[in-house]
Amino acid sequence: MLSTVFELSIWVTSVCGVLVAGWLIWRADKQRDLMALAGFAVMMALWCFGHLALFHEQHSIGMCLLLANPLMPTFFLHFAVLFVNEGPAQRPWLNALSRYMPCVYLTSVMVMIYSVWVGAGDTTPLLDGRPFFIFNQLGAINLGYTVLVGIAGHGVLLLGWQQHSGNKRRSILAMFGVGAWGLLLATSFIFPSLGINVFPYPMLLLPSYLLLLVYGVVRYQILAVNRFANRALLVLVMMLVVLCVIAVLGTFSGRIGLVALTNVPIWQLWLYSLVVLLIAAVVYPWVRQLSERMVFPGAVLNEQILEHWNRQLGQAKSWHDLVTEGESLLLQQLRLPVSICLSGHAKSDGHYLVLDKAESGWFSHSENSDDLSPGMRLTLEVFGSLFATSCAALERSLALAETERKRLDEQHLVELGSLSAAMAHELRNPLNIISMASYNAPADTRRHIQEQLTRADRLVSDMLVYSGKITLQYQPVSIKPLVNSVIASLNTENVLMTLQLADDVTVQADPHRLQQVFINLIDNALAYVRNQTDGSICIEAQTDAQSFICRIHNNGPALEASLHGGELFRPFVTKRSGGSGLGLAIVRRILDAHSGQIAHRNDCGWPVTFEFSLPPNAVHQPSGESIDV
Template sequence: MFEVSMLISSVCGLLVAAWLLWRAQKQGELQALAGFAIMMAIWCFGHVALFQGYEQTGIHIILANPLMPTFFLHFAIRFVYSGTVKEAWLRRLAKTLPWFYVTSIAVVLQSWWVDAGAASQTLDTRSFFVFTDAGAFNLVYTILMGMLAHGVLLFGWYRHAGNKKRSILAMFGVGAWGLLLATSFIFPSLGISWFPYPMLLLPTYLLLLVYAVVRYQILSVNAFANRALLWLAMMLVILCLISVISVVSGRVGLQALANVPSWQLWLYSLLTLVVSVLIYQPLNRLISRLIYPGAVLNEQVLDTWSTQLKEAHDWTGLISVGERLLSSQIRQNIRIDVQNHHKDTLEEERALALIVNRSEQGWHSVLVGWNDASPGMRLTAEVFGSLFSTSCGLLERSLALAVAERKRLDEQHLVELGSLSAAVAHELRNPLNIISMAAYDAPPETRQHIQTQLKRADRLVSDMLVYSGGLALHKTMVPLRALVASIVAQSNLGEIECQLDIADTIELPADYQRVQQVFINLIDNAVAFLRNQAQGKLAIQAWQSNDAVVIQVHNNGPRIDSALTGEVLFQPFVTKRAGGSGLGLAIVRRILDAHEGRIFHRSDAGWPVTFELSFPLPMSTSADDIEPGAVPEIGN
């Protein structure tokens, strides 16, 4: 048993070392751990050589054990010296690693020179390694190197966090297990004639050590560990079951079974378990084909579905790819509807369809028209529907992120454009002032024409500064009637008739200067269209409704072209006014948005042109909750 265990440990060490070197990918700590596994494999093989009668070879191999903790020290330094842990003493220790290897090799050579080991015949007449008096230095040096390596790991556990800290803690647990197993190795050297049963479990030490290191770095190893643990648990269950059968079978009359050695029963059961594991997958596929004929579902098919569905970048593409994949798999034309609820129509048409809907719980799929389909086809469609629903959720989130990113870029572009507009507007002031001063010497008619165009340019510059600048609100309670009346009094109305229907008690929680700009722009626009029109009328009325102040500005000028109504009317540089900047209504809209209010054009208020504004009061929940209600009628 000991020889078999050492041989298994040796083979495991070589396999683990090969796997670590394959996965190392220039990771120094894994390469050092692979060296430790190789040295452990060689050390275990030395015991096998002893058992086979090659005493001198086995002794020399076992006396090379100082190289094992040296490789482990190399691994510990590399593992700890990473990330945020860059201690100077660790760097210096790493630079001295070649000297540690040289010293370990010197200790091994010295041990060979002084015959630090010998073979004992005390255990079942089989040779076993023991240290001589000259081998004490070899043993002490090996122990000190192991303590130094674990000291470095202890420092790493103190300084690191997260998965590194968890890995080091697991390594200490595995190290304690390894120390318990290796203790029996020195019993014969101390004169204790006791069979080293703990060393039979040495293969577990190496596997557990490597798993503790790589479980957080190489996630695929966890799946292997899961299967290995399942195997181990099943073998233990079989062992316990065989022990119970051996005890009970004789008492119930099964003497022939009771006479079979327990180890044979356990070996037969283990062989049965291995055969069962090997034939499980083929039998599972065969039974699935019998129960679900026509359904060919495996990891390759699922990976193909998942990969191609992820390549779709919009809903049309996703539906097209889904229909193609499912139709190809089932060999029938399949229709896929996303958020379609016309199931009755589909059933009447007897069409095979996959309906994918979104609810509060997420996306889910429903099969429609599959009553006559085979179980295999239904299973394939259900699995595909589940995968397609997941893809719908991923696409929905991807599109939402894309919209948010576009909005962010648009806002950034607007900020840059606003800064540029403000800079250009400021720079235009200087040449305009120079032109204005130079116009004083021009003839009166020319000077008047220049002054008219300068006023137009100055208004455009002012509007650009207002529109591109930031809106910092300083809210106060603004008396609405007094504000509007003062603006009307300062406006050049001429023959235009103006009516105000605003109660003296109405007050707005708003920025006085900004609200003043709103009414100046609206009244100037109206006057510009009414000035050359006979019997021009302007009416402004306000009332409080639904926790908001609603204001309507009417005029009987020409109706606004239907192509300009809606959101287009409030965009910059959209105007039909001669000499207008195209920024007046855009500025009004921006000021209303800053006050969490709203403005829109109405054609159903009994006037050719009506602009309705709403300013929410402090207790208002939302400006969108305000509905235009019945208002006092002002005659046109």
């Protein structure tokens, strides 16, 4: 019985070696390291065939195959060199070793030929009188050389583990673990050669060594291997469960009246159960497909379809493209139109896939789908889940694109500001030269030139203020004296100026910047009311625990509807003759630096009102402290 199990294990290892070698050659795709690993699998299969040849009295063939064992670690060494020396960080000594690998192969072949020539192996009756291979005294060279090459291969892996990172480092670590397992199994093969007459129980697990070694190498390179390993592990666990259950039934069957079952040998029960389990594992995919088609007729879903859906939806660059592509895919799959609604409600007619967004993310549900077959509803449910994932991915992509666009816009504004400041500084010199050159010109000409120079100088000043960095020096500012000083510096002839300001209105702000705000707003109002016979400007302010609010009214012409809102405060937007278009933009920039706000209003009883506010409590800095904005 034990001899039969041993022979079965060797057969399984041989077949696995051939199948693994063929699979590696098929998947290698010109990868030399996998080709070398395939050679290792072939040599292990031949080594196992040598044991089988001895069992069946083919002494010469068996000895040749078993004494060829130096080629096994030679192929492994070649694989280790190629596997570790991949990538940009190649080592010169590994390149040299790779070039000398033909010499190592030749040496291994010579050791094999020498071992066969001198008869370095014998047999001993170990398994029910059946012959088992042992090394004699002349086989010490063969055994020592094999061990030496194996150590060299694992030494190369150790250096590779220090050199690499990521998946390659994990693969090398897995190979070391499998190597320890292989060493444990190999010791039982050596025991009879050392005179230890113990049955080589570990060799019963030889199939696991080869499969684990290959899996440790390719699991991080070929994803299909992981799916196969998942199924194989499931079958293995089920086999162990069956063995345990059969053992329990064989022990207690006689006590519960199952005498016939008690008379069946336990190994036969195990064998029958394992055969049934293997047959069930083989036919399970077809049975599952049949049951799915019976329960969900019309639903044809597989990995290829899901991958196609995911690839097509991932190419969408906008919400419109995503919805259009989704509806097209559903039409191809279901053969009927299905509309997709994003965060909306479906209509009463037609079939709909509705996508909504909650705190946990996007989710989908179908509407008006009661008349669809179960298979179609399942397809719609699976597609909806995948489409929700695509919505989340597109949302993140668009958010990143918007962030990048804003960053580029801000960078462009910074560059434009620097350019404007440089141009403004350069314009000052020619303006001064023109002013001096016009000194001897006729009075009318000189006056006209001076007016245009004043206009150009103001434009330059505004550009410097708008493009420069704003540094705030916070301190208490009394509003009424500040406004009076501003009015005194401006030409307010023929304009009625009304102040509705309390004497104790004080705010925390930069006095020079706040003065600029009042200058720009009042001067802007004067430009429109100065030529009216009844021109009037009213300035009122109030403060409370929440904020400081100031309104500057004038009875000039009302603004066009197109200028209402934020458009009015954009740079170079103006309806004022001779204006630079930067006055209100500068005001907004200064108030933004103070965490304040400004708006245009036409509901205060005046044709035009500008209202700005400052939060004295929210922006409350100690006197003299500066903030760069």
